[in-house]
Amino acid sequence: MPNTYSKLHAQIIFAVKGRSNFIHNEWRDEFYKYISGIVGGKSQKLYSIGGMPDHIHLLIGYKPSVSISDLVRDIKSNSSAFVNRKMFSDKKFQWQSGFGAFSYGQSQIADVIRYIENQPEHHKHRTFKEEYIQFLKNFNIEYDSDYLFEFYD
16 A cells, blocks of 8 residues: 655744843753754654744744644643743743744755854844845745834844
8 A cells, every 4th residue: 555755844933022131141051952842742843943032943844634724723832831831930931923944955954053053142133023034035925014024123
């Protein structure tokens, strides 16, 4: 009987609501491990996770049995609940609505992992807004600036 075979990779990017610098070094590793568990629990593969206090990047190898939108929804809702349950802050943690998802071929995976791991270095030279808009331009995605993440400069 024939089987279905696939190898799909996406870098997923989303921001903390209001672009608050909410993801703190003191609990970031525990938070990332929790997100890794969410991804694995959905039978998907997390290659890399990283970001800055106001946003996150994930490189995921995913199976087409789960839509990216459903996966991101589950990551965001479960990770928000985790942060709030652990009371890492006295403020309520929320992700902004929306996300970016950008596909890559197998030969690009190592470069994307390096990019994600080097987020602090990249953000010495550009803001998250500049980074995100550059992704949209690099992937030829038309966008309306009124519907991008809520940027507070």
